[in-house]
Every structure is written in structure tokens, then in C-alpha cells.
Amino acid sequence: MNDFLSLRTLPRDQVQNLVNLARELKANPINDTLRGKVVGLLFMNPSLRTLASFQAGIGQMGGTSVVIQPGTGTWTLETRDGIVMDGPEVEHIREAIPVLASYCDILGIRSFANQINLDEDLADHLMHKFADLSSKPLINMESASDHPCQALADWQTLDELDIPADGNFVLSWAWHPKPLPYAVPRAALTMAALRGMNITIHSPKSHPLPDELVAEAKALGAKSIRNTHTANESLENAHVLYCKSWVAPQNYGDPEAEMRLRKNLREWCVAESWFETAWSDAKFMHCLPVRRNVKVADEILDGPRSVVIHQAENRLHAQKAILTNLIN
Amino acid sequence: MNDFLSLRTLPRDQVQNLVNLARELKANPINDTLRGKVVGLLFMNPSLRTLASFQAGIGQMGGTSVVIQPGTGTWTLETRDGIVMDGPEVEHIREAIPVLASYCDILGIRSFANQINLDEDLADHLMHKFADLSSKPLINMESASDHPCQALADWQTLDELDIPADGNFVLSWAWHPKPLPYAVPRAALTMAALRGMNITIHSPKSHPLPDELVAEAKALGAKSIRNTHTANESLENAHVLYCKSWVAPQNYGDPEAEMRLRKNLREWCVAESWFETAWSDAKFMHCLPVRRNVKVADEILDGPRSVVIHQAENRLHAQKAILTNLIN
Amino acid sequence: MNDFLSLRTLPRDQVQNLVNLARELKANPINDTLRGKVVGLLFMNPSLRTLASFQAGIGQMGGTSVVIQPGTGTWTLETRDGIVMDGPEVEHIREAIPVLASYCDILGIRSFANQINLDEDLADHLMHKFADLSSKPLINMESASDHPCQALADWQTLDELDIPADGNFVLSWAWHPKPLPYAVPRAALTMAALRGMNITIHSPKSHPLPDELVAEAKALGAKSIRNTHTANESLENAHVLYCKSWVAPQNYGDPEAEMRLRKNLREWCVAESWFETAWSDAKFMHCLPVRRNVKVADEILDGPRSVVIHQAENRLHAQKAILTNLIN
Numbered sequence: 001m002n003d004f005l006s007l008r009t010l011p012r013d014q015v016q017n018l019v020n021l022a023r024e025l026k027a028n029p030i031n032d033t034l035r036g037k038v039v040g041l042l043f044m045n046p047s048l049r050t051l052a053s054f055q056a057g058i059g060q061m062g063g064t065s066v067v068i069q070p071g072t073g074t075w076t077l078e079t080r081d082g083i084v085m086d087g088p089e090v091e092h093i094r095e096a097i098p099v100l101a102s103y104c105d106i107l108g109i110r111s112f113a114n115q116i117n118l119d120e121d122l123a124d125h126l127m128h129k130f131a132d133l134s135s136k137p138l139i140n141m142e143s144a145s146d147h148p149c150q151a152l153a154d155w156q157t158l159d160e161l162d163i164p165a166d167g168n169f170v171l172s173w174a175w176h177p178k179p180l181p182y183a184v185p186r187a188a189l190t191m192a193a194l195r196g197m198n199i200t201i202h203s204p205k206s207h208p209l210p211d212e213l214v215a216e217a218k219a220l221g222a223k224s225i226r227n228t229h230t231a232n233e234s235l236e237n238a239h240v241l242y243c244k245s246w247v248a249p250q251n252y253g254d255p256e257a258e259m260r261l262r263k264n265l266r267e268w269c270v271a272e273s274w275f276e277t278a279w280s281d282a283k284f285m286h287c288l289p290v291r292r293n294v295k296v297a298d299e300i301l302d303g304p305r306s307v308v309i310h311q312a313e314n315r316l317h318a319q320k321a322i323l324t325n326l327i328n
Numbered sequence: 329m330n331d332f333l334s335l336r337t338l339p340r341d342q343v344q345n346l347v348n349l350a351r352e353l354k355a356n357p358i359n360d361t362l363r364g365k366v367v368g369l370l371f372m373n374p375s376l377r378t379l380a381s382f383q384a385g386i387g388q389m390g391g392t393s394v395v396i397q398p399g400t401g402t403w404t405l406e407t408r409d410g411i412v413m414d415g416p417e418v419e420h421i422r423e424a425i426p427v428l429a430s431y432c433d434i435l436g437i438r439s440f441a442n443q444i445n446l447d448e449d450l451a452d453h454l455m456h457k458f459a460d461l462s463s464k465p466l467i468n469m470e471s472a473s474d475h476p477c478q479a480l481a482d483w484q485t486l487d488e489l490d491i492p493a494d495g496n497f498v499l500s501w502a503w504h505p506k507p508l509p510y511a512v513p514r515a516a517l518t519m520a521a522l523r524g525m526n527i528t529i530h531s532p533k534s535h536p537l538p539d540e541l542v543a544e545a546k547a548l549g550a551k552s553i554r555n556t557h558t559a560n561e562s563l564e565n566a567h568v569l570y571c572k573s574w575v576a577p578q579n580y581g582d583p584e585a586e587m588r589l590r591k592n593l594r595e596w597c598v599a600e601s602w603f604e605t606a607w608s609d610a611k612f613m614h615c616l617p618v619r620r621n622v623k624v625a626d627e628i629l630d631g632p633r634s635v636v637i638h639q640a641e642n643r644l645h646a647q648k649a650i651l652t653n654l655i656n
Numbered sequence: 657m658n659d660f661l662s663l664r665t666l667p668r669d670q671v672q673n674l675v676n677l678a679r680e681l682k683a684n685p686i687n688d689t690l691r692g693k694v695v696g697l698l699f700m701n702p703s704l705r706t707l708a709s710f711q712a713g714i715g716q717m718g719g720t721s722v723v724i725q726p727g728t729g730t731w732t733l734e735t736r737d738g739i740v741m742d743g744p745e746v747e748h749i750r751e752a753i754p755v756l757a758s759y760c761d762i763l764g765i766r767s768f769a770n771q772i773n774l775d776e777d778l779a780d781h782l783m784h785k786f787a788d789l790s791s792k793p794l795i796n797m798e799s800a801s802d803h804p805c806q807a808l809a810d811w812q813t814l815d816e817l818d819i820p821a822d823g824n825f826v827l828s829w830a831w832h833p834k835p836l837p838y839a840v841p842r843a844a845l846t847m848a849a850l851r852g853m854n855i856t857i858h859s860p861k862s863h864p865l866p867d868e869l870v871a872e873a874k875a876l877g878a879k880s881i882r883n884t885h886t887a888n889e890s891l892e893n894a895h896v897l898y899c900k901s902w903v904a905p906q907n908y909g910d911p912e913a914e915m916r917l918r919k920n921l922r923e924w925c926v927a928e929s930w931f932e933t934a935w936s937d938a939k940f941m942h943c944l945p946v947r948r949n950v951k952v953a954d955e956i957l958d959g960p961r962s963v964v965i966h967q968a969e970n971r972l973h974a975q976k977a978i979l980t981n982l983i984n
Contacts, residue, residue: 046402052428095957102969293410374729386720617746618748
């Protein structure tokens with residue numbers, strides 16, 4: 001493994017090995033694997049879990065983390081090629097990334113979708129550009145259309161909860177005040193598909209996922225995949241509801257059209273009543289941060305179904321497995 | 329000791345032991361107590377001493393610190409319960425705190441008073457909520473109405489200066505362009521009271537401290553406590569003047585009324601002339617940051633009375649004593 | 657060496673020893689020189705290379721770095737003496753620096769020119785004030801009119817590229833949307849002069865460097881020094897073009913006059929055509945960040961002349977040599 005950009009390009013066995021290593025590191029968290037080593041963490045966007053879990057994990061492994069947040073005490077970065085840089089951006093990634101790579105042994109980068117061009121975002125164009133510019137192993141800390149650290153932590157969580165490999169996984173849309181891209185839904189689909197699960201996409205008819213992502217999940221090994229629109233049908237025998245909001249594909253890059261489309265969808269806020277047909281101990285998953293009583297009701301987050309803290313904790317362990325793999 | 333939220337709830341002996349340990353760590357600063365350990369530092373408000381002294385101390389003890397500053401590269405946090413989160417805050421402390429606690433061995437949190445409800449602030453409602461949400465030991469890095477790290481460092485400073493345990497301690501009001509809450513005055517009163525000192529509150533008649541705080545100091549062991557209003561009377565035989573500004577209790581939550589009330593009080597800026605009746609080598613204390621020539625004249629800060637740098641340095645040692653105690 | 661404020665005040669041999677040590681540390685990067693030690697890094701201005709390279713280097717040496725960025729989660733700082741601090745600044749450097757020094761073993765400070773008074777900036781008035789206020793060794797991480805860490809890394813780069821000690825060094829002006837001070841040009845002049853090089857200042861006639869800086873370079877040991885205005889003449893047999901923009905001395909402190917003066921100088925953007933008379937493998941140097949296609953064309957930065965990443969990497973090694981020297 002030279003970079004960690006997506007679960008999609010890794011063999012299933014290698015992903016399972018990473019999960020198993022994460023569980024070992026959870027049991028024995030302190031080691032010297034990163035002694036004298038430096039991990040650079042470049043955040044083009046805000047973060048809490050990613051920042052804290054990487055720094056904590058690197059510290060537990062004896063290493064040093066260097067955090068760079070352009071615009072917050074650091075020069076703002078230009079990403080476009082061939083441009084005359086006489087505007088607010090003072091440094092180009094063509095300099096910034098090789099320089100950071102020269103100081104570090106591993107580089108992690110977070111960079112969200114700009115939501116202009118769907119194809120470019122689905123190709124994770126910018127993250128691959130970062131990888132090309134970095135002479136050191138690169139970790140995708142969330143990109144335009146993927147979030148493999150989250151996916152790995154989620155797999156670990158499902159294993160620890162003894163959710164069957166071929167269990168019933170429901171990816172559910174929820175209302176949100178902003179149109180969000182496909183990074184988390186795609187990462188969750190990838191994970192569930194590689195794990196061999198039965199996948200249900202639960203969403204309003206207006207909000208399917210892009211066809212490419214459904215086809216991709218099928219090709220990655222999903223036992224089955226379908227799109228349904230009512231809680232009773234979608235959650236039948238469900239082991240897990242994984243909640244996330246996303247923009248309708250037809251409105252990608254058009255936030256006003258999207259806000260009109262979702263105007264009457266505020267009742268898409270996950271509640272206990274959704275779980276009538278699910279397994280009695282079906283779990284609620286979300287990658288956090290989550291807007292309470294907007295995407296999901298307090299009763300769920302404060303009740304026994306929620307495993308969101310468990311998922312978030314596993315970010316720490318999963319990422320330590322990735323770092324261990326990349327440093328060797 | 330499970331948390332470090334206030335000196336008020338600790339036996340006097342335990343506080344003295346912490347001070348003694350701080351002095352030992354000052355003599356021998358480097359150890360491995362925190363090797364492989366992670367301390368999370370969550371700042372809901374700005375900081376210089378607290379940030380730098382915790383990070384330095386954790387490093388000297390072989391540990392890793394993780395700094396989270398909501399709004400500065402990190403999601404803004406909601407603290408209110410039961411709210412529909414469709415506004416600017418994207419994450420609730422009910423998720424953020426358990427998640428951070430899962431990454432860390434100890435958590436420090438700074439969160440100032442919102443100055444709306446005096447009773448709620450005096451009860452340190454929010455800091456106790458943080459403690460309830462954290463599965464790991466919590467350090468109060470300054471809260472709505474307490475600042476126990478400062479209090480411990482101040483006690484150490486008084487000991488190192490050989491100020492008698494039953495010496496004369498003057499807590500003096502000063503003018504400030506903003507109405508400030510009771511965190512530092514209460515922490516100073518608590519410390520002086522536990523230490524057994526004679527306490528004078530020196531303030532304009534319009535600016536007493538809340539009665540609860542005076543009663544509390546008496547109950548904690550103050551040898552005596554009084555409120556006086558002229559420098560000559562207040563500083564008679566004083567060993568220490570501890571300077572701080574605070575809002576008048578009757579104006580808590582009403583900044584306009586407070587600014588009108590203090591309009592003519594700009595002469596409350598500590599100067600050498602205040603010390604006429606004090607011991608000749610009486611000391612000037614302040615927790616910093618301090619506005620020069622607003623709260624205190626240059627002549628004091630640049631002269632032999634000032635021990636503000638000594639106090640600030642002791643934050644480092646005092647906090648290492650707290651960390652040592654909590655990690656064991 | 658008690659502080660590291662400039663190359664100007666160091667004997668040539670000591671600078672060469674630092675460069676040699678930097679090259680050794682590049683070959684063997686991991687050590688325990690800073691174990692248990694704390695280095696404070698105070699940034700009054702933004703940074704990427706300086707922040708990342710210092711933190712990385714300190715980590716590789718087993719130490720802890722503490723980063724303070726006033727205004728970004730930390731109180732804003734007042735630098736003027738004798739002022740009544742009733743404005744936005746809440747802490748004075750007369751407290752902040754001694755306090756930070758008390759937590760750290762070494763202090764690094766970055767503070768750009770305020771471009772009001774040329775004499776004050778050329779005297780590096782503020783950086784010397786910081787040095788006076790700090791009880792610990794101080795590193796100049798770029799000041800009003802110097803950048804010795806960059807100069808040291810540049811010397812190392814020239815040595816590693818086998819550029820002759822008496823080679824031909826061209827410091828070239830370039831257009832920039834803002835009037836910039838003399839920190840980098842002076843540091844580059846100092847370095848080239850101490851190294852014994854033939855120096856050409858290549859600039860529009862309107863944009864010489866201040867006479868003091870030219871005289872200073874001569875006194876420091878430049879083999880020769882001249883100011884020319886056409887690429888063909890300036891770059892004849894050049895080994896290196898070092899690119900930087902600066903304000904015309906007559907417009908120091910008058911940005912509007914300066915912008916009028918440089919209005920027609922946008923063609924001062926380094927391009928391959930400039931190198932016609934230079935050595936065939938002449939190098940392009942720049943301290944970064946650089947505005948692409950404003951100060952220098954893509955063809956240069958993406959071509960074989962550019963050594964800007966090499967220079968930036970050497971910041972890491974040069975600074976570790978400085979830290980090693982100061983901690984002993």
C-alpha cells in the first residue's frame with residue numbers, strides 16, 4: 001500500500017487485515033512505530049474527529065503531527081493549474097504539497113468537493129493531484145467523493161457489534177440545511193459492498209444516489225442493492241441504518257434548485273418510529289458531526305440504538321492501522 | 329481525585345500536596361509520566377498561558393496534547409439541550425465531548441461565562457455538564473465562575489514568596505472596558521480562604537462581589553473577610569494586592585447598565601500611590617492578560633512589586649501536578 | 657551563540673559550521689537532542705514552511721513545539737510602549753514574551769515589517785525588543801528586515817548544488833501586487849556576501865535596494881556588487897537568479913505611491929527568455945510562497961532550473977542545526 005486514497009482500490013482481504021490490526025491496536029494502544037517520524041495533516045476544510053483522532057493516534061505511536069490549516073495562520077492555497085496568481089491565494093499546491101512532503105514521512109489531506117463538476121468530483125480529481133504532487137504516502141482524510149478512514153472505522157464497528165457480513169445495511173437520506181456531496185454515502189456503500197452486505201438506499205424519490213455509485217457498489221461485491229422510499233419497506237429486518245444527507249444528482253452544482261427540491265422534506269429526520277420493521281436491536285450509525293433534531297431525533301442519539309460514539313472512537317484505531325501499514 | 333473542577337471541593341491538605349508536588353516538578357521538570365498518553369485541550373475561548381503552559385508541561389512529561397478550538401478550523405459547538413440544530417452550530421457537545429474523551433486520557437476544557445444567568449454561572453452549570461459527558465478525568469481550564477489552575481499556581485507563588493498563610497490578601501477591583509464575570513475573583517478568594525488568609529475586598533461601593541462568594545470564602549476558612557473602598561484603608565499592612573475587574577452583581581447580564589455604572593471609575597487603575605499603607609515589599613498579582621495603564625500602571629508592572637510573570641510561570645508547574653495526580 | 661537573529665553578526669566560519677551541521681542532520685535526521693525540551697513558536701504573521709519545518713524538526717529531535725498565533729485562538733498582542741491599552745489588544749508583549757520564555761527552552765518569533773519607518777525596520781527594532789524580553793535563546797523566524805533561517809537554508813542549497821563560493825549571484829526584482837519589505841532580499845544579500853559571491857542586483861531603475869544594504873553586503877565580504885537593469889546584462893554568466901519583490905526605498909510607508917510606480921512593471925515576471933546569457937544550468941531560487949505567473953512563469957517553476965523545493969526542504973535541516981547549537 002503506497003497511499004490510502006479509497007477502499008475501492010484495495011483487495012477485500014487487505015481491508016479486513018487493516019480492520020483486524022485496528023482491533024489489535026485498540027487493545028494495545030501504545031507503541032513506538034512512529035518514533036522520530038512526522039505526519040503532516042493538511043486541512044483545506046474544518047475538522048474535529050479527524051484532527052483529534054490523527055493527532056492522538058500519532059502521539060500514542062510515538063510520532064509528531066504537524067497541522068496545516070490554510071487561511072488559519074497559514075497562506076491560502078491555489079489549486080488550479082496555469083493560473084495568474086494575482087488574487088487572494090498566495091501559494092500554489094504545486095509548491096505547498098512537495099514542500100510539506102519533504103518535511104514529513106506521511107501526509108494526510110482533507111479537501112471537500114467544490115460541487116461544480118460531478119464527474120470531476122466522482123473521479124476525486126483533486127485528491128489524485130495531491131497524490132501525484134506528494135513524494136510521501138498520502139492518506140485521504142475525506143475528499144470530494146470518498147472518506148475511506150471513516151469507512152474503515154465503520155467496518156470495524158460492524159465487526160465489533162457482530163453485525164453479520166451479509167446483514168442488512170440501510171443507507172438513509174435525511175434532510176439537511178445544505179446540499180452535501182457524496183463522500184460519506186459513497187464510502188459507506190463501498191464498505192458495505194466490500195463486506196458483502198445487502199444494501200438498501202432509503203431516500204425520497206427525488207434523491208437517489210448517482211447511478212455510477214450504485215453500479216460501483218454492485219461490482220464491489222454487495223450481496224444485493226435496491227432503492228426504496230418508505231421506512232417500513234426500507235428498514236425491514238435491517239441490522240443498521242446509516243444516516244447521511246446528499247444532494248440530488250440532477251442538482252449537483254445548483255444549490256438553489258436543490259433547496260427548492262428539498263423544501264418539503266424536513267420530515268426526513270430519523271426517529272424511533274422508523275424502526276418498526278427493523279431487527280429489535282437495529283443500530284443507528286452516523287459519521288458525525290450531526291445536527292440533532294434535524295437529521296435525527298434526540299431519542300435516537302440518546303438511546304440504545306446509537307453507535308455514533310463507537311464509530312468515532314474507531315477512527316482512532318483504524319487510522320493507526322493505516323499509519324502502521326504506510327510507514328512499513 | 330477524578331476531575332479537577334475547583335479548589336472548593338478539595339480538602340486543604342490535598343491542595344497543599346498539589347502545591348508541594350508543583351514545586352518538586354519545578355525543580356525536576358522532565359519525566360515520563362505521560363509517555364504514550366494523550367491530553368485533549370478544548371478551548372471554547374481564546375488563551376495564551378493556558379494553551380502554552382499545558383502544551384509545554386505535557387511535552388515535558390513525555391505526552392501528546394491535542395488542541396481543539398471550535399470555530400478555528402473546527403466545527404462550532406452547540407451546548408443547549410433539546411434544540412433543533414438548523415443554525416450555524418454543526419455539532420453538539422453531547423457528541424463532541426464523548427468523542428474527544430474517547431481519544432484522550434485526560435481532557436481540559438475552557439469555557440467562559442455567557443453572563444446571562446448568574447445562578448447558572450455560579451453553579452458552573454456548563455462545566456459540570458462537560459464532566460458528565462466525559463468518560464475521562466476533566467480539568468477546568470477556566471469556567472463561568474472558577475479558574476482553579478490559576479488558583480493553584482497563585483498559592484504556589486505565595487508559598488514561594490514566603491507570604492504568611494495568615495497574611496493580608498487584598499482582592500482589588502479595577503476598571504476594564506468590558507464587564508467581566510467572577511471566575512478569577514472567585515478562584516482567588518477560594519485560594520486565599522483555603523490558605524487561611526485575612527481577605528480584604530477592595531472595590532467601589534457600586535461593585536461588591538456577590539454575597540454568595542463572600543459567604544463561601546468565610547466557610548472555606550478565611551481568617552477574616554471585609555469589603556472596603558479606599559486604598560489607604562484596604563491596603564493597610566497588605567502583603568498582596570490581587571487585581572481583577574468584575575461586573576457589579578446587580579448588572580449581571582446587562583452590559584449597558586454596567587458600562588453606565590462604571591463610567592466614572594476609570595481612576596481605579598492600580599498605581600504605586602495605592603501602596604502607602606501596605607508592607608513596604610507588598611506584591612502585585614494579576615492572572616494576565618492585563619491591559620496596561622487601564623487596570624494597572626506601567627510603574628507597577630515594570631517595578632519590583634509585580635510577580636505576574638512568576639504567577640504565570642507557576643501555571644506550568646501547578647498543571648503538571650494536576651496532570652500527575654489525575655493520570656495515576 | 658545566545659540568539660539567532662541574523663547571519664550578519666556571526667563569523668563566516670560559524671555560519672559554514674551551521675551549514676555543515678545541517679547537512680549532517682539531513683543524512684541522520686532522528687536524534688534525542690531536544691528530549692524533554694520545549695520550543696515556543698510565536699507567529700505574529702502567517703506561515704507554512706516555517707511552521708511545518710520547525711514542528712517537524714523539533715519532533716525529529718524528540719522535542720515538543722508550542723505554537724502561538726495571536727488573533728487565532730490567542731489574545732492579540734500590543735507591541736508599543738507606554739500605551740493606554742483600552743483598544744482591541746488585550747495583552748502586551750512585555751508580559752507575553754517573558755511568560756512564553758518561562759515555559760520554553762528556546763523561543764522562535766516571526767514578526768513582519770510594519771513598513772512605517774524604514775530606519776526602525778532596518779534596525780530590526782521589534783525583534784531586538786523581543787530578544788531583550790526573552791530570558792531564553794531567541795530565533796528570528798523572519799523579521800522586519802531579515803530572514804536568517806532562510807539565508808542559512810539557501811547557503812546549504814548552494815553548497816549542495818556545488819555553486820562556487822565566488823560564483824555569480826543575481827538578486828532579481830519581480831512585480832508583486834503588494835509592496836514588500838526588505839527581509840528576504842537583505843537575508844539573501846547577507847548570505848551571498850558572506851559566502852564571497854559576485855552579486856548583481858537586477859531591478860528596474862525605479863527599484864534599487866536601500867544604499868545601506870548594498871554597503872552592508874560589501875562590508876560583509878561580497879567579491880563584487882553592482883545594480884543593473886536588463887536581463888541580458890544582469891544574468892551574464894549567472895549561476896543563480898534569486899527572485900524577490902521589494903518596495904522602492906523612496907516609497908517605504910507609502911503603498912499608493914508605490915503601486916503607481918510599479919504600474920507598468922508587470923513584465924518583470926521571470927521567464928526562460930531571461931536566461932539567454934546565463935550559465936546553461938543556472939538555477940532559479942525563491943523563498944516561497946510564490947505567485948505563479950506573476951513573479952515567475954510556470955515554465956521556470958516546473959522546469960529544471962527551479963530549486964525552490966530543495967531550498968524549502970533545507971529550512972528543516974538548517975533550523976535543526978540552529979536548534980542544536982542553541983540548546984547546547
